[in-house]
Amino acid sequence: MKLSLTIAKQVFQLMEGTKLPASSCRNPAIDQMLADGVLQKQLLGKSKAYILASGRDNLALYLANRFGITDLDAYISQIQDGDMTRADAIALTGNSKLKRVRTFKGFLINVLQPLDAHLNNQSFTVLPVEGSSIFVHDFETFNIPDHVTIVGVENPENFRRIRKQAYLFAEITPLFVSRYPQTKDLARWLERIPNNYLHFGDFDFAAVRIFYSEIHCHIPDRATFYIPKQLEQLLTLHGNRPLYYKQMSLSLPELQDGRIEEMIRLFHRHKKVLEQEILIKGV
Incomplete structure (x- = not known):
């Protein structure tokens, strides 16, 4: 299983402390994270429910161990660029010694x-x-x-x-x-x-x-x-x-x-x- 761009962006928001409506997070990857306890569901009233992270560090460790993603921000940026090479993919999801170097910063x-x-x-x-x-x-x-x-x-x-x-x-x-x-x-x-x-x-x-x-x-x-x-x-x-x-x-x-x-x-x-x-x- 890999994270799509949409799900990766949602997980990034959750890591930053944002609560997301459960109705917008219907995906097998999210369901698995709920089952594994790195995400949790918060009920508000009878019909509203929100998804939130159990802890930023726990979620980051989970992404690294389960998906091989050591830098979620870089992972999202590379997908959006549309020109991710196999070398890029290995660097972002398979080798923690390699990291993306941003040429445009500041x-x-x-x-x-x-x-x-x-x-x-x-x-x-x-x-x-x-x-x-x-x-x-x-x-x-x-x-x-x-x-x-x-x-x-x-x-x-x-x-x-x-x-x-x-x-x-x-x-x-x-x-x-x-x-x-x-x-x-x-x-x-x-x-x-x-x-x-x-x-x-x-x-x-x-x-x-x-x-x-x-x-x-x-x-x-x-x-x-x-x-x-x-x-x-x-x-x-x-x-x-x-x-x-x-x-x-x-x-x-x-x-x-x-x-x-x-x-x-x-x-x-x-x-x-x-x-x-x-x-x-x-x-």
């Missing part, structure tokens, strides 16, 4: 003012011309001053037009980092440096889950979620009710921030959420 950055930085032991000034940004490939050697706040921008449109949102960050020295391309490189870099992190995303349930699952879990003492002071007014005037109802059933981790808890209470009070693009001046 993240996009931007600033509002010139910022001194170091990359590969060379100093340079970060200051892209308007309409451009800088891609940092060798993020392992990328260093910036400790007082700079890393601002993770969730949506591409906000990142592209970051200068029209400068008024939001007047009290800090920000370095803006785009969430796209979506990889784990940003989290790895944040773990290595001492800088504080500010998550600048949508004001909805999905953004809270992204913040906790992708960033907060790596640097809980240095990560905060940006919430505008006028959020309630913005929800009233520009909130999205259909999106609220679409997302309200999303499972969230245990919240550890009173500000985020209050934000979620505002969602429920107004039955609306807010997309961050509304903060771009001129929109």
